Amino acid sequence: MAEPRTIDIKDQPGFRSIAIICLLVLYIPVLILMIFSLNSGSLVTHWEGVTLGWYGSALRNAEFHNAARNTLIISVTATIVSTICATLAAIGMTRVKPWRGLAAAFMVINLPLMVPEIITAVATLSFFALIAGTFGLNFGIGNLILAHTVFCIPFAYMPIRARLEDMDLTLEYAAADLYATPWNAFKRITLPLLVPGIMSGAALAFIVSFDDFTITQLVAGPGQTTLPLYIWNQIRRPMTPEINAISTILLLVSILFVSVSFLIARRRAK
Amino acid sequence: MGIALESRVTAPQLPSQPAYGDNQTGTNLPPRAGSLNGVIVPEQPGKNAIEVRGVRKVFGTGENQVAALDTVSVSIRENEFFTLLGPSGCGKTTLLRLIAGFDFPTAGEILLHGQDIAPLPPFKRPVNTVFQSYALFPHMTVAENIGFGLEMLGKPKAEIEARVAQMLKLVKMEQLKARRTSQISGGQQQRVALARALAPQPKVLLLDEPLSALDYKLRKEMQIELKRLQHETGITFIFVTHDQEEALTMSDRIAVMSAGKILQVGTPRDIYDRPAERFVADFIGETNFLAGTVVSKKPGVATVKFASNATIAAGYPEGFDPTGEVTLVVRPEHADLVPDPAKGTIAGTLSNIVYFGTDTHYHVKLDGGGENFIVRHQNSRSSPVTYETGAKVGIQFEEDAARVLKD
Numbered sequence: 001m002a003e004p005r006t007i008d009i010k011d012q013p014g015f016r017s018i019a020i021i022c023l024l025v026l027y028i029p030v031l032i033l034m035i036f037s038l039n040s041g042s043l044v045t046h047w048e049g050v051t052l053g054w055y056g057s058a059l060r061n062a063e064f065h066n067a068a069r070n071t072l073i074i075s076v077t078a079t080i081v082s083t084i085c086a087t088l089a090a091i092g093m094t095r096v097k098p099w100r101g102l103a104a105a106f107m108v109i110n111l112p113l114m115v116p117e118i119i120t121a122v123a124t125l126s127f128f129a130l131i132a133g134t135f136g137l138n139f140g141i142g143n144l145i146l147a148h149t150v151f152c153i154p155f156a157y158m159p160i161r162a163r164l165e166d167m168d169l170t171l172e173y174a175a176a177d178l179y180a181t182p183w184n185a186f187k188r189i190t191l192p193l194l195v196p197g198i199m200s201g202a203a204l205a206f207i208v209s210f211d212d213f214t215i216t217q218l219v220a221g222p223g224q225t226t227l228p229l230y231i232w233n234q235i236r237r238p239m240t241p242e243i244n245a246i247s248t249i250l251l252l253v254s255i256l257f258v259s260v261s262f263l264i265a266r267r268r269a270k
Numbered sequence: 271m272g273i274a275l276e277s278r279v280t281a282p283q284l285p286s287q288p289a290y291g292d293n294q295t296g297t298n299l300p301p302r303a304g305s306l307n308g309v310i311v312p313e314q315p316g317k318n319a320i321e322v323r324g325v326r327k328v329f330g331t332g333e334n335q336v337a338a339l340d341t342v343s344v345s346i347r348e349n350e351f352f353t354l355l356g357p358s359g360c361g362k363t364t365l366l367r368l369i370a371g372f373d374f375p376t377a378g379e380i381l382l383h384g385q386d387i388a389p390l391p392p393f394k395r396p397v398n399t400v401f402q403s404y405a406l407f408p409h410m411t412v413a414e415n416i417g418f419g420l421e422m423l424g425k426p427k428a429e430i431e432a433r434v435a436q437m438l439k440l441v442k443m444e445q446l447k448a449r450r451t452s453q454i455s456g457g458q459q460q461r462v463a464l465a466r467a468l469a470p471q472p473k474v475l476l477l478d479e480p481l482s483a484l485d486y487k488l489r490k491e492m493q494i495e496l497k498r499l500q501h502e503t504g505i506t507f508i509f510v511t512h513d514q515e516e517a518l519t520m521s522d523r524i525a526v527m528s529a530g531k532i533l534q535v536g537t538p539r540d541i542y543d544r545p546a547e548r549f550v551a552d553f554i555g556e557t558n559f560l561a562g563t564v565v566s567k568k569p570g571v572a573t574v575k576f577a578s579n580a581t582i583a584a585g586y587p588e589g590f591d592p593t594g595e596v597t598l599v600v601r602p603e604h605a606d607l608v609p610d611p612a613k614g615t616i617a618g619t620l621s622n623i624v625y626f627g628t629d630t631h632y633h634v635k636l637d638g639g640g641e642n643f644i645v646r647h648q649n650s651r652s653s654p655v656t657y658e659t660g661a662k663v664g665i666q667f668e669e670d671a672a673r674v675l676k677d
Contacts, residue, residue, distance in 0.1 A: 170405040171408075173370075173372050173405065174399070174406075174407070175407075176371075176391070176392040176393050177370055177393075177397075177467075178393075178398065178418050178419035178422055178466070178470065179422040179423050179470065180393055180418075180422045181393055181422075184422060188418075193409060
């Protein structure tokens with residue numbers, strides 16, 4: 001049991017003001033972005049009145065549709081594949097006898113978290129260029145899916161591993177004691193108890209893939225525009241509140257996703 | 271200490287061989303209705319449920335090797351409440367895990383009804399475990415937990431349901447069968463863990479300190495409950511504990527373990543009254559140790575002389591030949607004070623008197639020096655003499671009170 005904590009953070013001098021400043025700096029820009037998505041004028045800096053028109057034009061925009069479709073295909077596939085890989089890796093690294101190279105494997109899996117993303121991006125680009133040059137192979141959107149899957153794995157891996165490590169190993173002994181074969185014990189005990197970890201791992205992987213810009217920008221071929229790339233392209237032209245509307249939609253999707261996975265995890269944990 | 275569970279019929283006996291020969295099988299259950307006046311006489315060996323033969327378990331490699339079990343052999347009879355007793359780290363849980371199959375012995379055999387099960391994985395052994403932490407499956411209901419073993423054995427649904435209902439009744443949990451295991455109290459979780467382990471009707475039930483998480487009153491209740499379950503199901507129980515009182519009140523036989531070895535196996539009475547080694551005597555109950563010299567001996571009894579020149583007859587463990595300087599063990603309740611120092615076998619000065627309600631402990635500083643000798647006196651309304659600290663007193667021993675230890 002944790003020691004009872006006696007220090008009240010609210011009594012610390014300056015806590016309140018620092019907290020308020022941080023919250024303002026974090027959320028005021030987002031709030032302004034959302035407010036200006038309702039601007040009836042065509043400038044993102046000058047308020048004229050309220051309209052939902054920009055949402056309408058965003059939702060009718062074929063380029064936006066195309067980008068959204070690409071994003072979903074890439075993110076969903078990358079999420080599923082990376083979550084499966086991460087789950088298998090986490091089980092292979094917590095539920096077996098320690099093996100040579102365990103620490104090395106852990107490092108390799110988590111390396112993408114530490115390598116600057118631009119490096120990974122350039123490396124991935126050169127890798128695909130090499131494959132295309134040597135073997136004449138180009139997987140099209142598959143290139144992006146592959147790249148996303150790889151950098152999503154550590155994000156999916158972390159919560160799954162944490163959940164496995166928290167889990168009482170005695171439960172698996174108990175299952176084996178009650179005549180469950182290793183496969184049955186996994187299916188009936190370990191996997192159901194691991195679901196919250198898998199869910200939060202998948203949610204994290206999805207968010208990371210959904211808004212990835214750096215790697216996608218370098219690896220994407222023609223016609224493989226994702227939502228972040230689309231927004232980036234729009235910003236380079238004269239900006240209209242349509243961009244704000246699109247950004248707000250993206251934001252709401254993210255929030256929705258995170259909330260759902262949080263709620264599922266909480267209900268499971270009870 | 272000592273609740274009224276020590277009511278089994280124990281034939282009066284000398285510290286000699288148990289009466290082999292007129293052997294009845296250990297499987298005939300005495301008729302009873304929740305009564306605890308069990309009549310299993312452990313001195314009549316039945317068939318062996320578990321035989322541990324020369325089992326060694328070494329953890330680590332090279333210089334870091336630790337022998338958790340150092341060539342242990344023990345036979346556990348059918349329908350017996352057998353306890354592995356010892357301090358933490360003595361190897362008792364390791365032995366239990368080897369029998370359950372969570373670990374495999376470095377050397378030796380573990381026979382279950384004559385068949386070597388040591389190489390089998392846990393899910394192939396007809397042995398179930400009650401874990402110290404209960405290890406109930408948190409995502410299942412009470413009934414699902416109890417039915418899990420049967421389900422894994424591939425029993426038909428109807429049979430599982432009937433058996434689960436029977437188990438719920440046995441542990442008096444019918445009302446809570448649809449609850450999640452996180453929604454019931456510690457004592458109830460304990461019952462579910464028991465029911466879950468008993469449901470597949472194992473040949474042997476292993477219990478790994480199952481009562482240690484319960485508070486005192488609940489623990490006492492569960493001790494009685496466990497004895498009742500063992501009698502009603504007729505399953506061999508192997509119980510691991512570090513609590514000597516628990517071991518004495520519940521067990522048919524006890525194996526006292528220390529540092530990876532079994533030091534002594536016997537009935538609670540054997541272990542308490544006739545400890546073979548200093549560790550056993552010291553670990554179980556309160557004990558006085560006295561130094562003396564063997565002056566003569568006949569089979570089973572040695573005459574030992576104290577520094578004061580007084581002598582006493584003392585039994586000694588079988589297969590042991592006491593000579594020269596020896597250590598004697600005397601339980602505090604097997605000695606009594608006399609006001610006249612000259613009338614005692616040994617004498618000393620009362621240094622402390624501790625009142626315990628049911629009895630009083632007198633600490634006596636012996637004339638010859640050494641540790642304080644403790645005399646326990648049962649309190650009654652009509653105690654004839656009262657003693658004061660600082661008084662010179664003598665100590666008399668009951669017959670058979672002293673025993674020579676194998677040191």
